[in-house]
Amino acid sequence: MTHFDVATAAVQAALDAGARYADARVMHRRYESMSARNGEIEELSQDEDAGIGVRALVGSSWGFFAVPDLSDAAARTAGTRAARIAKASARVPGPAVDLVPTGGQSGSWASACAVDPLSVALSDKGDLLVHATKISHENGADVAEGLYQIWDTSKWFVSSEGHRIDQHVRECGAGISATVIGDGETQRRSYPSYRGQYGTSGWELVDSLDLGAHAARIAQEARELLTAPMCPSGETTLILGGEQLALQIHESVGHAIELDRILGWEAAFAGTSWLDLTQLGQLRYGSELMNITIDPTIPGALGSFGFDDEGTPATKRDAVREGRWVGVLAGRDSAAVAGLDYAGSVRSDGWSRLPMVRMTNVGLEPGPHTLDEIIDATDDGILMDINRSWSIDDKRLNFQFGCEVGWEIKNGRRGRMLRNPTYTGIGPQFWRSMDMLSGETVAWGTPNCGKGQPGQVGHTGHPAAPARFTNVRVGVRG
Amino acid sequence: MSRELDLAGRVVELVREIAGPDAEAEAAVTYTDRALTRFANSSIHQNVADETTGLRLRLHVDGRTAAGSSTVVTDEGLRGLVERTVAAARLCPPDQAWPGLTQTSPVAGPGNWDEATANASPDDRADRVRAFVEAAGGLETAGYCRTVNWAGAFANSAGQAVTGRSAEAAMDGVARTGGIDGVARRNTGRLSDLDGAVLGARAAAKARAAAAPVELAPGRYEVVLEPTAVVDILQNFALFGFNGKAYNERRSFAEPGAAQFDPAITLVDDALGTLGLPFDAEGTPKRRIALVEQGVTRTVAHDRRTAAEAGATSTGHAIAGGASFGAVPTNLRLLPDGSAGDGTAPTEVDGPVVDSDTAALIAGVRRGLLVTDFWYTRVLDPKSLVITGLTRNGVWLVEDGQVTTAVQNFRFTQSYPQALAPGSVLGIGRYASLLPDSWDASWWSAPALRLASWNFTGGASG
Secondary structure, three states: OHHHHHHHHHHHHHHHHOOOEEEEEEEEEEEEEEEEEOEEEEEEEEEEEEEEHHHHHHHHEEEEEOOOOOHHHHHHHHHHHHHHHHHHHHHOOOOOOOOOOOOOOOOEEEEEOOOOHOOOOOHEEEEEHHHHHHHOOOOOEEEEEEEEEEEEEEEEEEEEOOOOEEEEEEEEEEEEEEEOOOOEEEEEEEEOOOOOEEEOOOOHHHHHHHHHHHHHHHHHHHHHHOOOOOOOOOOEEEEEOHHHHHHHHHHHOOOOOOOHHHOOOOOOOOOOOOOHHHHOOOOOOOOOOOEEEEEEOOOOOOOOOEEOOOOEEEEEEEEEEEEOOOOOOOOHHHHHHHOOOOOEEEEOOOOEEEEEOOHHHHHEEEOOOOHHHHHHOOOEEEEEEEEEEEEEOOOOEEEEEEEEEEEEEEEOEEEEEEOOOOEEEEEHHHHHOOOOOOEOEEEEEEEEEEEOOOOEEEEEEEEEEEEEEEEEEEOOOO | OOOOHHHHHHHHHHHHHHHOOOOEEEEEEEEEEEEEEEEEOOEEEEEEEEEOOOOOOEEOOOOOEEEEEEEEOOOHHHHHHHHHHHHHHOOOOOOOOOOOOOOOOOOOOOOOOOOOHHOOOHHHHHHHHHHHHHHOOOHHHHHHEHHHHHHEEEEEEOOEEEEEEEEEEEEEEEEEEOOOOEEEEEEEOHHHOOOHHHHHHHHHHHHHOOOOOOOOEEEEEEEEEOHHHHHHHHHHHHHHHOOOHHHOOOOOOOOOOOOOOOOOOOOEEEEOOOOOOOOOOOOOOOOOOEEEEEEEEOOOOHHHHHHHHOOOOOOOOOOOOOOOOOOOOOOEEEEEOOOOOOOOOOOOOOOOOOOOOHHHOOOOOOOEEEEEEEEEEEEEEOOOEEEEEEEEEEEEEEOEEEEEEEOOOOOEEHHHHHHHHOOOOEEEOOOOEEOOOOOOOEEEEEOEEEEEEEEEEEOOOO
8 A cells, every 4th residue: 555545544434434524644754863972972863753643524623643553454543533533522612613725736745955864874974073072172162062853754645625745855954062161150152053053955954054163163152151241231222143033033923923823722831822813914013124924935944845734835925014914824724713815834743743833934034234234333232142042921922032142232343242141022012123134044944843732843944134123121130 | 571562572682683692772662542632712622642652772782872763663664673773873983981771670560550541532531621611611711631641661681671551641721811811730640530620610710810910010029839830940950950961061050968958848759659651761660769858959860871970870760862961850749848737638719829728828928929830931041040931820919918919920030949049938838739741741749839039020011
C-alpha cells in the first residue's frame, strides 16, 4: 500500500463510522541534532517518527485519533476511533461547524535544498561545532555551546473532499553561544541568535553562517558584559536589531492575529487576543511604517510550505497594511465561524497532533533606511540586540523583553556596551511609536513556538529589519 | 515479560550482534496512551487521542557515544535504528566522560495504576467537561480533561531490566465573565477523583469575585500565593536551580550546605507512590531525595554524567536527550506545614479564596495581595534566577486579613530564591495540592505560601 492508500483507508473508515468530513495525514520525519560544548561533542541523536493522524467531523463535533502503525487495518481503526471521539464531543456541543471551501486540491511540493543536510558527513558537521565552541572557550567562554538541528519531513494528505497532496519539507539551522559566569550572575552572547538561525533550506544555510568566524567575538563580548554598566532605567528612544524585532513580531503581532485565539479557543492555556474581529479593517495597530504580511511562499524561510495541513494552498496576504489591521491567521473552521473567506495557516508538529492555527512567515516589510542611518539620526537612545528573555500577557498586550546586549547611542554614535538591557510596553502603543525602519531584512526562523494541548512545537519565520521606537520604558530591575 | 521489555531487550541484543559484545547499550521503550478533551466557549472543540510506542537507544562503542529514537518498531525498523546509531557513534570523536551504564538494581515498585483511568472513554472525559460547564452557571468556560497511561521498560547491556506503568488524570479549566478569568485545576492518579462540578464551581466563584478589578501602583507587596502560583516557582527551581549540569557549571544558585531558604522550606523530589514510571531515562531507579531541608540546600538532581563530574551518584533524574540541558527533577513537592493539621484536604471557601487552608494564611495579612497564577515567566538571569512574568486568573487586595477588592494583573520581576530566603516566608499552607504540568505528564505538589515581599514592576495595562 502507498501512504496515500493508507490515508484514504482511514478517511473512508471515518466516513463509514458516521463522519460527514474526514481527513488523514501520514507523516514520516527524520530528525538529527548534534550539540557540542567547550570543544567536545556533547550529544548526537538521530530520530525517526512515522504514523497517521485522522480528523473526523460528525455533525458539528470534531474527533482526532493517531497511531504510529501504517498498516491498512490500523488506519481503518484510527478512522473509526476518530469518528467515535467526535461523537463523544457532541455531549457538550458547540455551534454549527462549516469549512471555508478550498476545492479538492491535488499537488506535490518540496522545499528548495541545494545540499541535503542528512547527507553531509557527521564528522564534518561535528568538526564545525567542535571548532567553533573550542575557539569560543579559548577566548573566555566558561560554557561555549554549539547546536545544529535537521528536520526532514514527508507527508501525505487525503480528505473526503478530494484532497490528495504530498510534501517534502527539509529544515535545518545552527547556532553558537558563549556564557560567562560572574559573581552571582551570568552573561551570554550568541551568534547568529541565541537559538541559532533556521530555515526550510539545505545545509547551505548552515555553511553561510560561518559559525567559526564569530566564535571568538561572542566570547569576548560576553566577558566584557560582566563589567559593562547596567542598562539605565527610564524612557528613551529604542533601536532594536532585526533578530529581536523578529521575536517582537512573533509575540505581539503573530500570536495576536491567530484567529483561534481571537475566537477564544485557546482561552484556558495560550490565552486570547486583545484584537476584536469587529475592528478588522479599521483598527490602528501601529505607525504607517508597519506593514506585516503572512507569507508561507518565501523561499527558505522557516514558516514556508506548499499547502497547510488542511490542504489549503500557500498564499501571501496582508495582516497589517500601513499600520491598519487587515488580516488574520486562520483555519478552515475558524475562518467560517468568523465569516472570513480564507484559511491556510493550520499546521501540526507531527502525525500524532491535531492541526491548529499556526504562524507561517509573519514578517515586517522593509523600510527606507539602514541601521547606520537610524543610529546617525538618534541623539540619545539605546540599541538592543539578540533576545535573552521574552514574556507577554495572555491577551498579547503587555510585554517585557530582555536582550543579550545594549549599546548607548549618543549624538548619532554607538557608545558603551550596556548590561542586562530590558524594555517593556503595550503592543499597539509600541508599534505606533515606530518612526524609522531599515531595509536590511532577514527572515529569522523560530523553531520552538509552543502552543496547544497536548503541547505542540511550531516552526515559524519572521522577516524583520532593525527599527526605531520612541518613548520606550527600559531597564526594568528585579 | 511485558511487550515493552521484550522490545528493549531485542534492541540490546541487536546492538551486540551488530556492534560486537563490548558495545554498551541502553534501550528505553515507552507505550503512551494519551487522550485529551478540550473545551472552549463552553463546548468541546478539540478532542484528541493517540497511542504511541517510542523506542530510544543510546550506545557506547569503541569509546564513542550516539543516540537515536524511533516509533517504527517492526523488525526492520529496530534493525535500522541500531545500524544507523552504531554508524553514527563510529563517526563521533571519543567520549572521554562516558559514565558507563546503570548496574542492575531493582525499582521500588511498579508505579501507580488505575484500570478505570487507563481505560477511560471519550464519554468519561466529556461527562466531566459537561459537569464543569454546567457548574459554571452560565459563565463562559474553557479548559481540558485528560487521561494518560503509559507503560515503560528499560534494558541495558549491563543487565539492568526494569518495567513500570502509570496512569494519570487531570483537569484544568477557566470560567470567564467580562474578560475576567477564574481557574481550577487538579491532577490525580484516578479519574474518579476528578469532579468537574467542583472544579467548575470553584473557577466560576473566582471569576465572579475578580470582576471590576482596580489598578494598584507597582511596588513590593506581601503576597499569598495559591498552590497554582507556587508551582511556577517549583518549575523554575527544577529547570535552573536543582539541575545537576547547571550546578556543575556554576550556572545555578544552589549551594549545598548553605541555608539559602527560610527554615519553613523543605523541598523534595519524589516520583514514587504518585504518578510516573519508577526509573529514569538511564534505567536508574527513582527514589525520594531531599533538595532542601528546613531551608538548607542539601543536593541537586543528577544523571550518571553530571554525577560522575560532580563526584556523586546519579539521583535518578536523567531525561531522554538531556545531555545538553542536564538532569532535572520533575516531581517536586514543597512540603506543607506539618506542625498542625492531619494533612486532610481543606474545605472549599466561597469567593476568590480556594480553600480553608489558603484562607488561614490570608487571615494574618495586614495589607497584601492574593495571587492565583503566574503566567509566561521567563528567566532574566539563570544564576540569580531573576524572573519576569505576569499574574493571571485573579489577583485580590487583602486588608486586615480579608479579601477586599479585585486587582488588575501585574507584571513582576523577582528573584525566586530571594523571595523564599531566610525570614521571607511568613506562612506555609497545611495541605499540598497535586497539580498538573501544562505540557505533559509531569506533576508538582505545593501548598499555599505567604511571602513577605514580591516585586511587582508594572501594571499589565501599561
